[in-house]
Amino acid sequence: MLAGMDCPVPTSRYDAITLAHGGGGTLTAALIRDVFLPAFGAHAPSPHDATLFALGGRRAAFTTDSYVVQPLFFPGGDIGSLAVNGTVNDLLMAGAKPAALTAGFILEEGLPLATLRRVAASMRAAADAAGVAIIAGDTKVIGRARGDGLYVNTSGVGEIVAPEPLAPERIRAGDAILLTGDVGRHGIAVMAQRHGLAFEPPVASDCASLHAPFLELFARGPAPHCARDLTRGGLGGALCELAEAAGRAFQIDEAAIPVEKPVRGACELLGFDPLFVANEGCAAVFVAAGDADAALAVLRRHPATARATRIGHVAEGRGVSARTALGTVRRLVAPSGEQLPRIC
Numbered sequence: 001m002l003a004g005m006d007c008p009v010p011t012s013r014y015d016a017i018t019l020a021h022g023g024g025g026t027l028t029a030a031l032i033r034d035v036f037l038p039a040f041g042a043h044a045p046s047p048h049d050a051t052l053f054a055l056g057g058r059r060a061a062f063t064t065d066s067y068v069v070q071p072l073f074f075p076g077g078d079i080g081s082l083a084v085n086g087t088v089n090d091l092l093m094a095g096a097k098p099a100a101l102t103a104g105f106i107l108e109e110g111l112p113l114a115t116l117r118r119v120a121a122s123m124r125a126a127a128d129a130a131g132v133a134i135i136a137g138d139t140k141v142i143g144r145a146r147g148d149g150l151y152v153n154t155s156g157v158g159e160i161v162a163p164e165p166l167a168p169e170r171i172r173a174g175d176a177i178l179l180t181g182d183v184g185r186h187g188i189a190v191m192a193q194r195h196g197l198a199f200e201p202p203v204a205s206d207c208a209s210l211h212a213p214f215l216e217l218f219a220r221g222p223a224p225h226c227a228r229d230l231t232r233g234g235l236g237g238a239l240c241e242l243a244e245a246a247g248r249a250f251q252i253d254e255a256a257i258p259v260e261k262p263v264r265g266a267c268e269l270l271g272f273d274p275l276f277v278a279n280e281g282c283a284a285v286f287v288a289a290g291d292a293d294a295a296l297a298v299l300r301r302h303p304a305t306a307r308a309t310r311i312g313h314v315a316e317g318r319g320v321s322a323r324t325a326l327g328t329v330r331r332l333v334a335p336s337g338e339q340l341p342r343i344c
Contacts, residue, residue: 022342024232025335029241049229050094050158052165059160061096063087066153070342072115074193076185076205079152080122082280082344085209087156088130089229092214093283095162098130103137104153109144119150130209132156162218168245170225175314176292177250178285180213180305181206182258183235187277187340188266199262208281213302220298222291229283231344233335236275238284239320240334250320252312275322276335278343286314 014027021027050063067083077085084101091098103123107116127134164170189205192198210229217223226246228238235257243250259267259274267274281304287295292310299308320332 019341020336022232023335024237027336028232029334048094048167049090050096050156052094052160059165060157061091061094061160061165062155062157063090063094064153064155065090066151067344068148068151068342069190069344070148071190071193072119072150074205075189075202077207077280078119078122079150080119081126082205082207083152083154084123084126084130084132084134085207086229086231086280086344087154088126088132088209088211089281089283091156091158092210093166093227093229094158095160095164095166095218095223096158097161097215097218098132098156098158098211100133100135101127101154101156103134105137105139106147106151106153107139107141108147108149109141111149116150119152126209130211161215163221163223166224166226168226168242171242171246171248171286171314172225172288173248173314173316174289175225175286176289176295176310177239177252177312177314178287178292178295178299179235179257179282179309179311180210180285180299181279181282181307182260182263183230183279183282184259184263184267184272184274184277186280187234187272187343188263190278190343191340192266197266199266201262203260203262203266206279206281208304210281210283210304213299213305216298216302217295222287222295222298224285224287224295226286227283230279232278234274234276234278235282235284236273236320236332237335240332242284242286243318243320244334246314247318249315249317250312251315252320252322254322255325256309256311258307258309272340275332278340280344289313 021031050061067079069079072079088098186205189203230238239250296308299305321329323329
């Protein structure tokens with residue numbers, strides 16, 4: 001096993017936090033259920049990517065996320081662009097048009113100012129590209145050797161512009177499941193940079209904002225019932241979580257899921273399942289079956305979602321099943337931890 005890739009084996013009972021609690025799987029869900037929901041009560045976190053609230057008679061969405069990716073810079077992105085694009089995409093997944101972001105920085109003593117300037121410039125470029133402003137922030141400094149150089153938190157607010165907010169409870173039997181691009185690139189790109197691995201051709205993260213295709217879907221239709229960006233836990237983790245929240249069964253075809261050749265090769269070499277490797281510019285989209293072709297036409301007009309495709313459908317029942325290339329069917333199970341810790 002490569003050094004630093006050992007994610008502790010999770011158990012159902014624990015007395016302290018492990019890396020697996022940050023993987024977006026069942027232990028993350030348990031942390032929310034057992035610690036945060038009882039503490040926050042009526043103001044508990046939303047199970048979706050952003051929470052909805054009323055603001056001056058308008059429907060709005062709010063989200064927050066923290067980023068601890070290591071290394072800070074990787075092929076296709078860095079912690080700055082990752083933070084901005086991740087928060088923008090979380091707002092879009094609720095049906096909101098991102099309006100403004102805040103940024104918080106935890107800096108380790110000794111961090112080169114040139115590194116911080118590079119990250120800040122990357123954040124500004126990503127925000128400009130997505131049409132949002134970073135309007136407030138905060139900075140804290142911790143002692144040398146107390147962190148990994150730099151951690152970033154971003155929060156975002158936006159107005160709901162979709163005809164209806166996107167949510168798991170709106171998923172219906174018969175809905176088509178669309179995928180906006182290929183999977184697994186971000187996790188493999190970060191892992192390769194972290195451990196000095198080389199693949200041919202090189203793997204770059206898919207880190208990108210999805211604002212252009214989703215805002216067109218919201219404005220012109222067909223509007224999705226639900227969408228989820230496929231970050232920690234990848235496509236498989238997101239589908240398991242949504243199937244549970246929606247109380248539906250998802251049936252997908254693995255042969256229809258795009259996986260780049262070097263990503264598939266890396267996963268085979270290292271024993272990873274590409275369906276559960278993180279992405280940072282890819283989403284699963286649920287639309288009425290009759291709207292699938294029109295939605296795909298919209299998505300394919302935009303570079304970030306040009307490889308959008310239909311990968312399955314929603315049925316009555318529970319859980320997620322995948323038809324393999326061999327014609328067999330396997331059941332996807334929500335991950336307990338993360339195959340690749342600290343990829344965002």
